[in-house]
Amino acid sequence: MLKHIPGIGSYYAGKICRYRERLGGFVSAHQIKEVEGLPQGIERWFVIEMKPELHRMNVNEASFRQLVRHPYLNYEQVKIIFDYRRKYGRLKSWNDLQLYNEFSTDHIQKLLPYFTF
Structure with missing residues (x-):
């Protein structure tokens, strides 16, 4: 096609x-x-004609390698996610990471469709 x-x-x-x-x-x-x-x-x-079926990844269950392979996350961001999980436990939402410069509000909006918690 x-x-x-x-x-x-x-x-x-x-x-x-x-x-x-x-x-x-x-x-x-x-x-x-x-x-x-x-x-x-x-x-x-290209046109997106209907709501696409996305394959969402669970941030709390994904491996480092799985997260770093996602085009919208880089090594430093994944490192922050894993440090957070180690120190505080499971993330509840992207808001848990908004205090970090690596996760701007615009960037978090871009991540929302692709991840669960």
């Missing part, structure tokens, strides 16, 4: 699918721009 889009062949289709899998699903067509190397303006060919 992706290969029917102008400028998308097997290589880019594979990159898009792998990114979608790591992410847990797309909630917005604009997320296509996050896939490295795609032709500029390609997102105009």
Whole structure:
């Protein structure tokens, strides 16, 4: 299906699918721009027609490796999550991490669709 889009062949289709899998699903067509190397303006060919079925990850049960593989979390953020879990126990929500500079309000909004507690 992706290969029917102008400028998308097997290589880019594979990159898009792998990114979608790591992410847990797309909630917005604009997320296509996050896939490295795609032709500029390609997102105009993408539409999210219905509420997508996302694969959500539990922040309290996921391993370090699982969390660090998510495109919206980096090593330092995952380290903070694990330090918090070690010191205080389970996280109840992203609000538990808002005091850390690494978790801005905008960034937390981006994480919300992909994680549970």
